[in-house]
Amino acid sequence: MATIRELARHCGVSVATVSRVFNTPEVVSQETRQRILDGARQIGYLPNESARTLATKKSHLVGLVWDTDHRRPGWRHPFLQEILVALKTALSGYGLHLLMLAAADSTDPDARQRYLRAVHRHSLDGLVIIDNGDRDPAVLTLADADVPCVALDLRVTGPKTTYVTSDNAGGAALAARHLIERGHRRIATITGPQQTWPGAERLTGFRSALAGAGIALPAEYVVEGNFYLDGGHAAMRRLLALPDPPTAVFAAGDEMAIGAMRAVSEAGRHVPGDVAVVGFDDIDVAALVPPGLTTIAQDKAGFGTAAAEALVTMLRDPGEPCEPTRLPTTLIVRGST
Amino acid sequence: MATIRELARHCGVSVATVSRVFNTPEVVSQETRQRILDGARQIGYLPNESARTLATKKSHLVGLVWDTDHRRPGWRHPFLQEILVALKTALSGYGLHLLMLAAADSTDPDARQRYLRAVHRHSLDGLVIIDNGDRDPAVLTLADADVPCVALDLRVTGPKTTYVTSDNAGGAALAARHLIERGHRRIATITGPQQTWPGAERLTGFRSALAGAGIALPAEYVVEGNFYLDGGHAAMRRLLALPDPPTAVFAAGDEMAIGAMRAVSEAGRHVPGDVAVVGFDDIDVAALVPPGLTTIAQDKAGFGTAAAEALVTMLRDPGEPCEPTRLPTTLIVRGST
DNA sequence: CTGAAAGCGCTTACAG
DNA sequence: CTGAAAGCGCTTACAG
Incomplete structure (x- = not known):
């Protein structure tokens, strides 16, 4: 893996200029920018996300809280797969990735904090919580967390927390x-x-x-x-x-x-x-x-896209509270009536 | 978020000692260790993963390659949800998290490299690839990658690549x-x-x-x-x-x-x-x-756990090639025969 | 068993 | 438009 220093040397510029090409390209001259982009391709340079996250405090990672403890029946969300696809697709449109948070660890001395801890450790930009059909005490701590959170089918709100649910x-x-x-x-x-x-x-x-x-x-x-x-x-x-x-x-x-x-x-x-x-x-x-x-x-894909949009909204306007989303439902008539 | 420096000061030790408590605890004295652990709890210290990854080159993150492009029918893997739960559970037993890699970007100038690029950018420890029912050229580049890879239902092998499939x-x-x-x-x-x-x-x-x-x-x-x-x-x-x-x-x-x-x-x-x-x-x-x-x-959960185990095996013995897994199948007789 | 120090690869005011 | 430099929060030889 080439580093920013190698690329800078390769192109005869400072690392600051290389960094700008990848962050605020409009601020560097067309000619230099092109030279650096070409150089990056040649030597196979890719910005390292960990270094970037360390410097900026933004990871471009969204945590997915989906408690799949088999001892509770709730892990089997009926259409999680479709939500997941829509969520992932919508998030990647905003340059965000989805990190599936590990299941609850029963030996955890303070299980209530486990999601917030993951947020801190991984510098997560936000959280999506899927209802596990159970009242999880850890979820309650989320409402007044200072990280944007969107809950699916779960009534939690807070300054940075909102939810998506069907009507x-x-x-x-x-x-x-x-x-x-x-x-x-x-x-x-x-x-x-x-x-x-x-x-x-x-x-x-x-x-x-x-x-x-x-x-x-x-x-x-x-x-x-x-x-x-x-x-x-x-x-x-x-x-x-x-x-x-x-x-x-x-x-x-x-x-x-x-x-x-x-x-x-x-x-x-x-x-x-x-x-x-x-x-x-x-x-x-x-x-x-x-x-x-x-x-x-229910509008399955709507859950995913609405969650992504709510998250991005809160990310953009850290002040503004984000209104909950109510997805419309439709009657589908088949043979049983 | 408290940093390692704050905790070190709080406990009157060097940051090196604090770091050791979280990485090689056996090397620090019982008394000091306890004091630092207590201090960590008091001031709410948690090691920052980005800094850690930057220093060690290990992210404890496994990338999930699951191409969900809706234009191809393959995104609808019949029992992905069960695989996912088993995979996630097994991985977290090894302290690994699952990162869902963003869908293919059609504007990507070099789509074949997209997964490898994600590996480099995020310093992924390994990759799990789910068959999308289509021959994805990007998958071929994986076989001789230098990162441990396990493919599900896809016949790719290489020095660090293996697969899991049913019999x-x-x-x-x-x-x-x-x-x-x-x-x-x-x-x-x-x-x-x-x-x-x-x-x-x-x-x-x-x-x-x-x-x-x-x-x-x-x-x-x-x-x-x-x-x-x-x-x-x-x-x-x-x-x-x-x-x-x-x-x-x-x-x-x-x-x-x-x-x-x-x-x-x-x-x-x-x-x-x-x-x-x-x-x-x-x-x-x-x-x-x-x-x-x-x-x-098919043994749905087996896919997930076998994939996690194969990955961990390759992580432990970077030299050894890892044998593919063939999951046994069972006949289930119902009314249709 | 513990500490001082260099280094991981970036970003971003601050100057110029 | 560009560069020098400090800093993000850790880890890990190297000494002692």
Whole structure:
């Protein structure tokens, strides 16, 4: 690896001039600039990022906090891959790289600080936090950190912290209204865990849409699930066992919806004839599992790009607080309703 | 952020001693070490990684090369998320972090060198390359790079390069023998793109298993797919249109297998009654799509952990070449056969 | 076991 | 428009 000193010697200039070519090129004369650029190519010079970071305190690195502890189920975010692609692509448009922060270390004496410590050690420019479906105490320390942070599906705000999430209540209302339009009146819901923000919001949206249409929602029509297949399956069994079972169900997540559909067929009944089902997310499987799952689609790529943009905004205007982003949701009608 | 100098002053020692506490603790006296550790906690000292990397040339960073250009279909690796979790977890066990390298920049004058340049700029300790299903010229330059590299599903080797892949031929043979045991004799295959390594190997394994059982494989029973749903669907339509259609099909990927099953039902025939189907991968959907897809499971987490181990091995013994890893595959029988 | 000092490869006021 | 020089925060022979 050639160093800046070698290139400077090679071109007969000072290291300061070389440095300027790579940082404030407009300030060096056209002729010199070209000579240095050519020289860099010839001897294979590339600025060393560590030296640069040490001198400037900017690493052009964004940390990704994604807790994948297998002991918690939350690691399996339903469409992380698409978020990741969009995030990575958007960030690289701004010259930023994504650093995946190592999983929580249980031996860590002060786990609450672990992300902030990573920020300091690696001079991270910012942080993106993906909800792991669990309330992680370390996340709370982030809100008043002095590094730009954007959380996905997690309600944290602070002077340099904002979040991106779907219009969960609106999406759930969309689902409810769709079922009402299909003529249903006995409509139940399988909710997400109520301590999660999306779980709570989707129930709220569903509830008020029914109320708005003057349709009652008996307590036994609200069953809490866990966002996974087995939770949806178990919840649907309970609903089917009711003396007055629902004719339609809104499951607050596609996996639960698929589990629910399975419970319906195991009971010898049919989707959508006996029970109509609407999900939430629009994961890949939704289109593949017969008869096709009607669902509320989230803007998966939107999560990634919105997060990148929020980050860059905060990086540019360190003073200004950054407004949260609410991504619109869409109803996708398939065979299950 | 406290610096090493501040901590040294705080504890009344030299910066060299502080540095030793964090690098070669055994060399400093128990008493001094404890005092410095306590001091570090008090004033919140954390070694700065950039300074460290600059001084040592080791970044403890592993670059992840995963080309997600949306113009190519390959970005959608079927089980990347699981690989990623396993990789990240295994790496952090060795004190390594994962840096996602930015996507290819089409304006890059020398795209072939882009990963090596990232290695140099960020002083990466190693590289993990995920097959994007396409022959990327930049990957070829890696084989004789002087940085440890491990490729997933990509046949590159070199003094510091190795790969991890499934026993594709063995898995395909497993599939073939399973269908033979079920009594089938007219067995076709929907292959992956033959320029991909897994695609080619699976066909080879399938072919020789049939040959070993004395079963003929007519040319029209071999249809090339693209690893995606639509490719499997189209291929199956061609197979069904044959004058003498097969009674069983081995699709070299689960998505193709699901597309194939769909084509079967659209033709008014049944799986497995009219046509039995075996896939490859064992992606999540395989268990969910009725009647359940019999498939050859790959060891998804194994990819990640094997890659991490190979990397660490090469890091430890820079001289020794590292043997490639072949992960065993398993037959999972479900309703489709 | 500990310290003084050079060096890692950059950036950036400060002069000119 | 360009250069000399200090500084970013560490590590590591070299002495003692």
